[in-house]
Amino acid sequence: MPTRGSARLPMKRSVSLGVAALLTMAAGDPGSGRAIVANRQVSACLLCHSGPIPDPHLQGNLAPALTGVGSRLTAAELRQRLTDPGKDSIMPSYAATAGLNRVGQPWVGKPVLTPTQIDDVVAFLSTLRAP
Amino acid sequence: MKRLLVLALLLTAAAGDIHSGYDDASPETRAMQDDDSANPGFLWVREGEAQWSGKACAACHGDARVSMRGVAARYPAYDAALNRPITLDQRIAQCRTERQHAEPFTPESDAALGLSAYIGLQSRGMPLQVSTDGPMRPFYETGRTLFNTRMGQLNLSCAQCHDERAGMKLAGAVIPQGHPNGYPEYRLEWQTMGSLTRRIRNCMVGVRAEPFPPDSAEMTALALFLAARAAGLKIETPAVRP
Amino acid sequence: MIARRRFVLTAAAGTVLPVAATASHVQVAVLIRQLVGDAKLAEGRVKLDLPVLVENGNTVGMTVSVDAPPGAVHSLHVYAEANPLPEVCHIRFGPRAGVPRIQTRIRLATSQTVTAIAQMHDGTFWQDSVELLVTLAACID
Amino acid sequence: MVRVLLNVPRQVRRNEPFDVKLLISHPMESGQRRDAVGLAIPRDIINLLVVTYGNEEVLRMDLFPAIAANPFLAFSMTAVASGTLSITFTDDHGVTQSETATVEVV
Numbered sequence: 001m002p003t004r005g006s007a008r009l010p011m012k013r014s015v016s017l018g019v020a021a022l023l024t025m026a027a028g029d030p031g032s033g034r035a036i037v038a039n040r041q042v043s044a045c046l047l048c049h050s051g052p053i054p055d056p057h058l059q060g061n062l063a064p065a066l067t068g069v070g071s072r073l074t075a076a077e078l079r080q081r082l083t084d085p086g087k088d089s090i091m092p093s094y095a096a097t098a099g100l101n102r103v104g105q106p107w108v109g110k111p112v113l114t115p116t117q118i119d120d121v122v123a124f125l126s127t128l129r130a131p
Numbered sequence: 132m133k134r135l136l137v138l139a140l141l142l143t144a145a146a147g148d149i150h151s152g153y154d155d156a157s158p159e160t161r162a163m164q165d166d167d168s169a170n171p172g173f174l175w176v177r178e179g180e181a182q183w184s185g186k187a188c189a190a191c192h193g194d195a196r197v198s199m200r201g202v203a204a205r206y207p208a209y210d211a212a213l214n215r216p217i218t219l220d221q222r223i224a225q226c227r228t229e230r231q232h233a234e235p236f237t238p239e240s241d242a243a244l245g246l247s248a249y250i251g252l253q254s255r256g257m258p259l260q261v262s263t264d265g266p267m268r269p270f271y272e273t274g275r276t277l278f279n280t281r282m283g284q285l286n287l288s289c290a291q292c293h294d295e296r297a298g299m300k301l302a303g304a305v306i307p308q309g310h311p312n313g314y315p316e317y318r319l320e321w322q323t324m325g326s327l328t329r330r331i332r333n334c335m336v337g338v339r340a341e342p343f344p345p346d347s348a349e350m351t352a353l354a355l356f357l358a359a360r361a362a363g364l365k366i367e368t369p370a371v372r373p
Numbered sequence: 374m375i376a377r378r379r380f381v382l383t384a385a386a387g388t389v390l391p392v393a394a395t396a397s398h399v400q401v402a403v404l405i406r407q408l409v410g411d412a413k414l415a416e417g418r419v420k421l422d423l424p425v426l427v428e429n430g431n432t433v434g435m436t437v438s439v440d441a442p443p444g445a446v447h448s449l450h451v452y453a454e455a456n457p458l459p460e461v462c463h464i465r466f467g468p469r470a471g472v473p474r475i476q477t478r479i480r481l482a483t484s485q486t487v488t489a490i491a492q493m494h495d496g497t498f499w500q501d502s503v504e505l506l507v508t509l510a511a512c513i514d
Numbered sequence: 515m516v517r518v519l520l521n522v523p524r525q526v527r528r529n530e531p532f533d534v535k536l537l538i539s540h541p542m543e544s545g546q547r548r549d550a551v552g553l554a555i556p557r558d559i560i561n562l563l564v565v566t567y568g569n570e571e572v573l574r575m576d577l578f579p580a581i582a583a584n585p586f587l588a589f590s591m592t593a594v595a596s597g598t599l600s601i602t603f604t605d606d607h608g609v610t611q612s613e614t615a616t617v618e619v620v
Binding site for chain 2: 424426428429431432433434508509
């Protein structure tokens, strides 16, 4: 199980980040994270990414494959991608609730994933090691 | 220099490759569109044809096959009285309420889609050619801006998918270039006919954005930009899409 | 085979979701046994045409044809084992039937195997199956 | 009133198979879906379709919810004399509707 020390925290870069996202640094549950990634309606990850999850024909290719991502990026880097991917990326921030345009009524004020869900997704992605 | 040349060639190829969603659809879906007796959109076309001849449309406009030929290819068009562009569906609605003094259509109703499909069919095979000059220009620019604006909780713009990533796969589905040349169209996903407005709403809900209301200035501006962006593509109404 | 996807409802106005329930391979086997009885069920003669990769499971074009002269086919039967209800259609031909070939459009809830059976007037039964992958709409309205 | 598109050749040759194509506007509500507030949408499908020519039955189809919305059917048939092709279908409410086309045998 990967662990994250506070020393590996990314620096806060974006005002759009919820405070809670930065405060919750408990080690996530990779099993739960896998379920979140696999569920297109919850996380939407597989709309753009492919990954080592059943039904590859339902996975997108707009973004890098998640296979082996745990070897390419540290947990802190993964967390940063999820919460503050930067303006040049088409990826949304999974933690942001502000700085967005025309958010639909059901989603106003809500991040894509909760801080706990982000912990779980980071924990799962960290397990995806290159062979 | 060589790299620049390659880049220029790539850009030229990208700009030149304007193709219909028809070309991205499966052979089965294309076959469904190609055969008028198998294309479910013709259930709506026949409904529209009955309305055309049974109501006041034919009294003023005569034979739609003559009077409506090429009309859908020119919309959205400038309405001088309103001093803004209006869509073909808005023109039909205007004619219905102001000239026929009839109740407005319910949006996405069989009656509304049928008449729109019947009128659209009269321009089938003709290239989309809308005006973006003169008084249309600011509306076109508004549409272009909206097309390039990131929206919704998933923070995506139309352009990020339909310009920059057309042909790639969103989930298992090929992203089409997003051209409006087949509306109203039969969507397998909807299991029914629908308007361009519904399709845009579909995309906006997909990125978890608040959709533009059907008759809003934003929706019309976006429809205008899409039509101009698809200039030269042949009208396929009633198209069939996944 | 069991259906592998169960989606959680997320708030989106107008979203319509399936009720969770599917048939099974066993259920289809029972239905086929009821149809065929003690007769032998052989591969061949009947051909089931379905796309192997389905663009949208809501509307899937299907052709069933039989290698037989007009009038030789008694009926056609189609089953989809991972749909909520396994029966798709039964078609019985009368004396004016022409070329034994029908086309229709079906719904497939998920990736699965679809089976077509032809019953001939001579009492024989023939079957064909197609295993296919169903792609889902990326954005649901 | 359900709309029907029935495509039949006007003239056919005696005993030579010809194609018939049929589209019916119907949602074929499967009974397997829930609406936005979670209530089951009641099943409402066309469950029986019978094709006759003159006094003879050409084809009888039992339809289930797995038949797609706006049902499409293409089939082949033969005729020995000019006559009327009749398509009759019945929905879950027991409502029956027919559509006919005349065929001339030459």
